[in-house]
Amino acid sequence: MTDTEPAPAVRETAESIATMEIRGAATIASAAAEALAEQAEAAAEADATASDPEAFRASMRAAARTLRETRPTAVSLPNALRYVLQRMEGDSVDRLRRSVVDASEAFVEQLDRAQEDLGQVGANRLADGDTVMTHCHSTDALACIEAAVEQGKSISAVVKETRPRQQGHITAEQLRDAGVPVTLIVDSAARRYLDEVDHVVVGADSIAADGGVINKIGTSGLAVNARERGVPIMTAAQTIKLHPETLTGHTVEIEMRDEGEVIEPEAREEIGDIAVENPAFDVTPPRYMDAIVTEQGQFPPESIVTLMRELFGEGAAEPWAEP
Numbered sequence: 060m061t062d063t064e065p066a067p068a069v070r071e072t073a074e075s076i077a078t079m080e081i082r083g084a085a086t087i088a089s090a091a092a093e094a095l096a097e098q099a100e101a102a103a104e105a106d107a108t109a110s111d112p113e114a115f116r117a118s119m120r121a122a123a124r125t126l127r128e129t130r131p132t133a134v135s136l137p138n139a140l141r142y143v144l145q146r147m148e149g150d151s152v153d154r155l156r157r158s159v160v161d162a163s164e165a166f167v168e169q170l171d172r173a174q175e176d177l178g179q180v181g182a183n184r185l186a187d188g189d190t191v192m193t194h195c196h197s198t199d200a201l202a203c204i205e206a207a208v209e210q211g212k213s214i215s216a217v218v219k220e221t222r223p224r225q226q227g228h229i230t231a232e233q234l235r236d237a238g239v240p241v242t243l244i245v246d247s248a249a250r251r252y253l254d255e256v257d258h259v260v261v262g263a264d265s266i267a268a269d270g271g272v273i274n275k276i277g278t279s280g281l282a283v284n285a286r287e288r289g290v291p292i293m294t295a296a297q298t299i300k301l302h303p304e305t306l307t308g309h310t311v312e313i314e315m316r317d318e319g320e321v322i323e324p325e326a327r328e329e330i331g332d333i334a335v336e337n338p339a340f341d342v343t344p345p346r347y348m349d350a351i352v353t354e355q356g357q358f359p360p361e362s363i364v365t366l367m368r369e370l371f372g373e374g375a376a377e378p379w380a381e382p
């Protein structure tokens with residue numbers, strides 16, 4: 060490891076995030092915070108950084124850049140890196156190391172607590188006997204359904220498989236394990252099943268200042284259909300999903316993933332000269348979302364900007380940038 064080369068553990072985490080072995084906005088955030096702690100431990104031992112606070116700081120910034128570059132859409136990733144690096148302090152390598160490790164642990168604890176708290180808020184929106192529809196796999200959304208079950212409510216679920224990666228299967232298994240009767244459907248069957256559904260619950264990768272919800276591709280179509288069928292839809296999203304850069308007019312980059320997730324190489328060859336595109340996310344306009352459920356309570360999407368200013372008012376610093 061040179062003074063700017065990330066530790067092997069950081070490179071492994073970055074690779075796992077990029078290939079989606081580690082996925083889901085909250086899980087990515089906690090893995091990134093833990094990787095920074097691993098970088099701090101490694102840099103405190105490495106020849107080039109062990110006795111040079113400035114070189115140590117540079118190595119932390121480089122590690123954060125490597126993690127930042129893995130996936131562009133879930134803002135929980137840069138928000139995690141910001142949280143840890145902004146708390147890095149001390150005039151010796153040992154103090155710096157300790158501050159990073161402490162911040163990383165505090166971040167992960169906060170994340171777990173936030174999910175539990177928002178689960179209670181989301182659960183209050185669900186009634187005994189409700190059937191919910193889910194899209195993709197969101198630990199925040201699942202927290203709401205599981206908390207409702209723990210409150211003693213009987214909940215059933217219609218789970219969309221969520222092409223192309225079919226993360227709906229993970230949701231189906233986790234809900235089944237929580238004692239929720241599950242029906243798995245293909246994405247295009249969603250509107251047909253909405254008549255049997257009382258509530259749609261989805262997660263978020265980022266929330267924009269105007270209340271737009273950036274989540275797995277297909278969420279916006281589901282929200283429009285839910286509105287047309289009169290079914291309420293909520294987004295469960297911890298406040299680390301709030302995107303501070305959108306306060307100053309930036310838009311959220313939508314990740315385009317490899318076409319190999321959509322079509323097998325053999326079939327790809329057969330269809331020849333046809334474009335295949337694979338956007339991972341879409342934006343649901345605030346008017347199609349009934350509520351954003353956070354650990355600080357539920358908000359109408361249009362008012363989320365108030366919470367955002369309170370939490371990220373000073374803007375979106377980039378503490379990983381070269382000075």
Ligand SMILES: O=P(O)(O)OC[C@H]1O[C@H](OP(=O)(O)O)[C@H](O)[C@@H]1O
Pocket residue numbers: 082083084085086194195196197198199200226261262263264274275339
């Ligand atoms: O943070 P939690 O609620 O777990 O997940 C939030 C969102 O992250 C996922 O993205 P991906 O599967 O990483 O592309 C899904 O879009 C999911 O709704």
